[in-house]
Amino acid sequence: MLIILFLVVVIFLVLVLLGFIITILFLHQRKRRRFAKELEKIKANYEKELFKAQLEMQEETFQYISREIHDNVGQFLSLAKLNLNTLDFEDIDLTLELINHSSDLLTRALEDLRDLSKSLSSDIIKNGGLQKAIELQVSQLQKTGKFRVIYDIKGNYQFLNEQNEIILFRILQEAVNNIIRHSCAREIIILLSCIENNVKMYIQDNGKGFDIDFLSNRKNHPAGGINNMQKRARLINADLDIKSDPGKGTRITVTTPL
């Protein structure tokens, strides 16, 4: 009798233990499935956002090309055409001057087109990396003669993947464009640091600065350049920090993990 009682209790204990383990495994499995579903949803949303951001960036790029062609290349070509249309072959001196002037204009148009092509192409990053691309950007800025540009690298720079370097470079271009167009700055500092498994890029100017809150709350003219930079930073999981105050310049910091 005692042995039967013993066996019954033992079987009961084993069943309780099995029940406990199965319950925990079942609950955990259910939690994992829910987690996987949520992850999938987040992934789908992220991909949708990514696609939307890419479309927006493409649209921005087209607008940039259109503006550059219209404002610079178009102007030079129009002037050259005007010069050539007003050639008076009876006045040789004037004609020669107009032809020379037109030739200068065409050279400048060609240079602008070359710069535009270079700035849009990602070949330089593919071949020389982000460092080379920034160096080129710096030399272009210095060529304008309007800015004193300080460029430095801290730490041992390690290459990011190509896509991330391209996006970081586009953020830099956007920031530089904003400086050229809006800041009235005389000095630009570009710093690339590679410390503690992070790549940090600082772009600082001594221009007129702006009120970040005011700019981001503006409904009629939202801060497109800043939005672009933020979207791009999100694409590579980078942190974008903008510090600016009216009259105190602007500092943009992009931090991305290696």
Next chain:
Amino acid sequence: MDNHNLSRFFYSDWVMTAITIIAFVVSMRYRENNNKLRLITYYTIVSVAADILSFYFEYIVPNITISSYTLAVYVVIEITVFSTFIMINIDSSRIKKIIKIIFPSFFAVAACLVMGHSTLNYETVSLFIVLEALYLIIFSLFYFFNLFTTHQNNLKQQPSFWIISGILFNSGCSVPLFLLSEYTATNFPYYYNIVCAFNYILYILMFLLFIKAYLCKTKVTC
């Protein structure tokens, strides 16, 4: 060795020793697979030694009984090993801190128990075991709380899950068993052996889960 003695716990003590030895062999064989299981390997070594000692005193020199001090030392080793094991398998630093704070209080309460009974007899050791079980239940529940609040991969291949399930089950069943043991021994001595046998069964189940843990495929290093 008479037959009455051999079967008085329905051979559960023999089975327990056999399973403990198997667990010891498995733990030695697979000890390189998972550094976190090193503590459990030490525990199986201590358990095998304790089983051999208890058999020696039970069947070879039955006139000498194991002192309650030896049992108390075993309880202290057991709670230290299991608490540390649970703690290293919890991700949350806050829960780890709570365990670190709670754990030393076991010794304070145990010391109070000894002082209250003015001696360390078997009744005190039973209370010791109940106290140990209560602490281990709390720590194991912390582990399961952490399990469901953090993301964990395949649970079936996590050794800590099997080991802590064993610890929780063993502790959960030990509490009523040891609370009743003294009462049973006094009022129903005939049934006392069955209570002991259940204790052995709990250890058998726990060691089976330890063996399962060692056979998990994951390779984790500290």
